[in-house]
Amino acid sequence: xxxxxxxxxxxxxxxxxxxxxxASTDCMKAGTTADGLDMMEYGYVDIASGTAYDIxxxxxxxxxxxxxxxxxxxxxxxxxxxxxxxxxxxxxxxGGDWMFIPANFHDANADVExxxxxxxxxxxxxxxxxxxxxxxx
Amino acid sequence: xxxxxxxxxxxxIAPGFGGISETMTLTQAGNLIDxxxxxxxxxxxxxxxxxxxxxxMANELVEPEDSQAAKIFIRNIGYRDVIDKSVGVTIGVKxxxxxxxxGGDWMMMPLTTIDAxxxxxxxxxxxxxxxxxxxxxxxx
Numbered sequence: 001x002x003x004x005x006x007x008x009x010x011x012x013x014x015x016x017x018x019x020x021x022x023a024s025t026d027c028m029k030a031g032t033t034a035d036g037l038d039m040m041e042y043g044y045v046d047i048a049s050g051t052a053y054d055i056x057x058x059x060x061x062x063x064x065x066x067x068x069x070x071x072x073x074x075x076x077x078x079x080x081x082x083x084x085x086x087x088x089x090x091x092x093x094x095g096g097d098w099m100f101i102p103a104n105f106h107d108a109n110a111d112v113e114x115x116x117x118x119x120x121x122x123x124x125x126x127x128x129x130x131x132x133x134x135x136x137x
Numbered sequence: 138x139x140x141x142x143x144x145x146x147x148x149x150i151a152p153g154f155g156g157i158s159e160t161m162t163l164t165q166a167g168n169l170i171d172x173x174x175x176x177x178x179x180x181x182x183x184x185x186x187x188x189x190x191x192x193x194m195a196n197e198l199v200e201p202e203d204s205q206a207a208k209i210f211i212r213n214i215g216y217r218d219v220i221d222k223s224v225g226v227t228i229g230v231k232x233x234x235x236x237x238x239x240g241g242d243w244m245m246m247p248l249t250t251i252d253a254x255x256x257x258x259x260x261x262x263x264x265x266x267x268x269x270x271x272x273x274x275x276x277x
Contacts, residue, residue, distance in 0.1 A: 004148035008243060010210055012140035012163075012273070014175050019271070021178070023212050023243045026222075030237070033222045040150045065225075065239060069146060071159055078167045080206075083247060088233035089254070091247025094206050097161050099246045100144055102228070102236025110234075126157060128148065 002038040004128050006067065006100060029130045030065040037065065041127040044073075047081065047116040054111040055125050058132040063104045066129040068112060071098035072121055079118035086110045095121075103127075139163075139171050140273055142210070142245060163273050166205035174199060176272045182216070183258060184265045188232065191270055192256040200277040201250035207274035209256060212243040216265045226266055229257040237261070238268075250274050 007024035027037045047053060060066045072081055074095035083090040083099070086109045093099060103112060114123065139162055146157040163172040181191060191211070194201065201207060213226055225237035228244065231254045238244060248254065250272075260266055 002148070002150045004146065004150060006243075007145045008210070008245065009143045010141070010245075010271075012175065014140060014173065014273075015177060019178060021210070021271075023241075025241045025243060027242075028222050028239065030239075031223050038150055040148065040154070042151070042154065065237065067236075069144070069157060071161075077164065077169055080166070085230075085235060086233055088231055089204075089249050089251075090230055090235070091208075091249050092166070092204065092206060093247055094164070094166060096164075097206070097208075097247065098142075098144060098159050099208075099244075100146075101244045101246045102225075102238055102242060104227070104234060104236045106234050126146065128150065 002036045004037050027067050027128055028065060037128045037130050039129050039131060044124045047114060047121045047123055049116045049119055052113050052115040055114050056112055056127055058134055060105045060129040061131040063106050064130050066103045066127060068103040069100045069126040071124045073124055074121045079121050081114045081116050081121050084113040163208055164206060165275050172273050172275060174274050174276045178271045180267055180269045182265060182267050183260045184263060186260050186263050188257050188259040190255045191258050192272060194250055194255055195252040201274040202277040203251045204249050205275045207248040207250045208245060209248050209270060209272045210245050211268060211270040213238040213240055214267050214269055215240045216267050224261045226268060227259040230254050232257055
C-alpha cells in the first residue's frame with residue numbers, strides 16, 4: 001500500500017495562552033481504512049498575472065479523497081493568487097502562503113482555478129489522488 | 138504576535154519524491170505585518186447528515202475584512218477517541234463543496250471572509266463527529 005502522510009504544526013501567540021496544534025493524517029482512498037492514495041501530480045509553474053488557469057491538468061476522479069497542496073513561492077508579499085472552485089471564490093494565497101485541502105472534484109466545473117495578481121507568481125502544487133480522467137491524444 | 142503553520146508531506150507514491158516541508162507565517166494582506174485576529178480554537182459536534190455553518194461570516198462579533206489574507210484550519214477529530222477514516226464531513230464555502238475530511242484528516246485554506254461566504258460542514262452520516270477549527274483574519 002502506498003503511504004502518504006500529511007502533518008501540520010500550527011502555533012499562535014494571539015491568545016493569552018499560546019496555541020499549539022499538531023495533526024497528522026494518512027491519506028486514504030475514499031471510504032477505506034487500509035488503502036492509501038496511490039497516484040500523484042507534482043509541479044512548479046510560473047503564472048502570469050491576469051489570466052485564470054486550472055492548476056490541475058487532468059480531472060481527478062470525482063468525489064474521491066484527493067488532497068491538494070498549493071504554495072505561492074513568490075517572494076514579493078504583495079503578489080497573490082486568487083483560488084476559485086466552481087466559480088466560488090475561496091480565498092487568496094499571498095507570497096509565502098500555502099494551503100492543503102481535500103478536493104473531491106465533484107463535477108466537471110469543480111476544477112481548482114487560480115488567477116495571479118501583482119506579477120508573475122511562482123506556484124508549487126502537489127495533488128495526491130486515486131485516478132484521473134486522462135485526455136486521449 | 139506571530140502565527141505560523143508548518144506542513145510536512147511524505148509519500149512513497151512516486152520514486153524520488155523528496156517530500157514537502159514548508160512553513161508560513163500568517164501575515165496581513167500585501168505586507169509582512171502579522172495577522173492579528175482569530176476566532177480562537179473551537180469545536181462543533183455534529184450528529185446529523187445535514188449542512189451547518191461552521192462559521193457564519195455575517196455573525197462574527199468582530200467583522201472580518203473582506204478579501205484579505207484570512208486562513209482557516211479545520212480537522213475531523215472523530216468522536217470519543219473513535220476516528221473513522223471511512224466516513225467524512227464535506228467542507229464547503231457558501232455551500233460549494235471543497236472536499237471531504239475523513240476521520241483524522243485536516244485542511245488549511247484561505248478564505249475571502251465575505252459575509253455570504255460561510256464555511257459549511259455536511260457529515261456523510263448521522264453518526265456523531267466532532268470538527269475542530271480556528272480562523273485567522275484581519276479586522277475590518
